[in-house]
Amino acid sequence: MHWPILATTAQPQFDLGTFLAFLFQPNGAFLGAVALTLYVAIIAQAAGSLLGVLSALAGLSRNRLLRTISAVYVWFFRGTPLLVQLVLVYFGTPYLLGIDLFPANEDIWFISLRGAVLAGIVAFSFNEGAYMSEIVRAGIQSVDAGQTEAAKSLGMTYRLTMTRIVLPQALRVIIPPLGNEFNNMLKTTSLLTIIAVQEMLRVAQAQASATFKYFEIYFGLALYYLLLTTVWTLIQGRIERRLGVSDARTKTEKGFLARLTGLRSPGPGAGGGAR
Secondary structure, three states: OOOOOOOOOOOOOOOHHHHHHHHHOOOHHHHHHHHHHHHHHHHHHHHHHHHHHHHHHHHOOOOHHHHHHHHHHHHHHHHOOHHHHHHHHHHHHHHHHOOOOOOOEEEEOOEEEEHHHHHHHHHHHHHHHHHHHHHHHHHHHOOOHHHHHHHHHOOOOHHHHHHHHHHHHHHHHHHHHHHHHHHHHHHHHHHHHHHOOOOHHHHHHHHHHHHOOHHHHHHHHHHHHHHHHHHHHHHHHHHHHHHHHOHHHHHHHHHHHHHHHHHHOOOOOOOOOOO
């Protein structure tokens, strides 16, 4: 079978002027889209991280109901496409509940948001929470169980043990994948174009349609995303280096806790126990 060959005399032309203008002279609409992308990414990542911590603690709980809820939550949001979750939240939940959860404009305290933006933040947060749940759980389990036992022997409550002993140490394990998740979140915001949010991709699409310079505009858009992720990668590296410097202090505190626990424990041959 012979495939037809499309003959054309047109030569590909790259409009350098359009590309440079888009890259270095962005209009107000695109700058607003960049700000919206950062806003949604930061809020969704923060909310998702909080949901991840709660889900991880529930998954490690002795309560079977909490463990089941955490497992089902992670199973659903990690097992279904984010795009499906986004349209389900935005189009599906108002139909199911019979009320418009995401009106054209939503006033939250002193902030006015478009309903579509709020729906995107909700969908991204719940999706991110499922991934962060596994990251936080792995971080908590990486901490030596002896640290928890030592804290218990000192009379610390479970909440105090988690906030003062376990989570600070688990943070050094959690930070690298957390940074990678935020890097991915910056790119994930492009899905908001599906629900007509004026984020970076949608604004770029409008400019490309108006000028017919699709490659120049989309290539410039790719460089903007690359700039955002590169800047965050540099920030993440700085954070990780600072945490690396604090390793010595953390080890000193762990050693002090171990020695203190040893002083509180009964010595060999002692007949009494620790108070």
